[in-house]
Amino acid sequence: MKRRHVLERGIQAVDLFCGAGGLTCGLKKAGVKVRLGVDVDPACQYPYEYNNSAPCLLKDVREIKTAELASHFVADESIRLIAGCAPCQTFSTYNQKADKTDSRWWLLREFLRVVRELNPELVTMENVPGLAEHTVFGEFLGFLHESGYHTAEKIVRCEDYGIPQQRSRLVVMASRLGKIDLLPPSHFRNRTKTVRDALSDLPVLASGGVDKSDPIHQSSELSPLNLKRIRASKPSGTWRDWPNELVAKCHRKKSGKTYPSVYGRMSWDEPAPTITTQFFGFGNGRFGHPEQDRAISLREGAIIQSFPRTYRFVEPNQPIYMKAIGRLVGNAVPVRLGEVIGKSFRHHIDSLQAAPIPTKR
Incomplete structure (x- = not known):
């Protein structure tokens, strides 16, 4: 197929380790056609499929045959993208014990296996910056280079792209079609968004309260002691x-004095701290609401992760488990970052289309 004809086709993607669909939602906002999400967690299926109108295959990536993935690509759309974020806890600075015996260490190699077997035109991977320090990341980049991919790797500060959160991520983009790069923040003309920008107009909640019009806007209940602490x-x-x-005994010890950011309130006029899977707990970080005497709600955490306000995480009238939704939200790729990645791929293809085709002599 001629190169120009290939470039005129849209980008279609498969999202591995798709979770609740943060990356997919962002890619779709950028005009990428996501054909399939893959994850092993059953809690992902409803939010992924309902919000993104794409099927979610519940299967361990280690058990997937690439023919299963290839069947979801539409034959007449030639630019294929394999995207994903392998579970990052193994490589996180929060995890001091993980090593090569952690089974999650090998999931990036499974991602690599899929890329090797499908040989897509485009690849993207998002993870914690600490991944770059491990040999498995060098193997991943080495394979891409040896296979003829042009690559770009950057540590991205999410707040630079208008995400109301201090979150650093490693983003890798690769293309077999030509040189590629992530679009810089200046391309989007974003200003830094604060907690006030994101959350100030949401209904007021008490500790343990639930918004009747949006049950995801609910907060965990504080103990009497923690209620005194947040008020202080x-x-x-x-x-x-x-x-x-009011100070916990563990924090009075010398070893505990190095953890000042737990039991803290966010500031209205700064980006939020990194949203983790435990963001709904006041004692788990600086997750106290700037003004109200409670931790931020599940919905507020999702908004800080740049999910649309109407994004559904559970089916109507089904029970809401805070730990399950906290895991989905905290593990997600911020939707806005997914959109930046998608727009960078679209810009890449548009630039190649505009470039003159070399003539043979």
């Missing part, structure tokens, strides 16, 4: 601001 907390402050009788 200042935005961007620490537990060191509290009266001594």
Whole structure:
């Protein structure tokens, strides 16, 4: 097939380790046609399929035959993208114990296996910056280069792209069609968004409260002691601001004094801290609401991750389990980052289309 004809076709994608669909949602916003998501967690299926109008294959990537994935690509659309974010806890700075015996270590190699067997035109992978320090990442890049891919690897500060959160991520983009790069923040003319920009107009909640019009906008209930603690907390402050009788025994020890950001309130006028899978708990980080006496709600965490406000995580009238939704939200690729990646691929293809075709002599 002639190169120009290939470039005139749209981009279609398969999203491995798709979770609740953050990356897919962003890619679709950028005009990428996502044909399939793959994840092993059953809790992912409903939010992924309902919000993104694409099927979710519940299967361990290690058990997938690439023919299963290839069947979802439409034959007359020639630019194929394999995208994904292998579980990142193994490589996170929060995980001090993980090593090569952790089974998740090998999931990036499974991602690599899929790329090797399908040989797509485009590849993207998002993960924590710590991955770049491990040999498995060097293997991944080495294979791409040896296979004729042009690559770009960057540590991205999400707040630079208008995501209301201090979150650094490693983004890899690869193309067999030509040189590629992630579009810079200046291309989008974003300003830094704050917690106030993201959350200030949501309904007020009490500790343990639920918004009747949106059950995902609910907060965990604080104990009497933690209610006293949050009332003594200042935005961007620490537990060191509290009266001594409120300070936990573990924080009075020398080893505990190095963890000042737990039991903290967010600041209205700064981006939020990194949203983790435990963001709904006041004691798990600086996840206290800037003004209300509670931790941020599930919906507020999803908004900080740039999910649309109407994004559904559970079927109507089904029970809401905070730990399950916290896991889906905290593990997600921010939707806005997925959109930036998708627009970067679209810009890449548009640039190749505009370039003159070399003539043979």
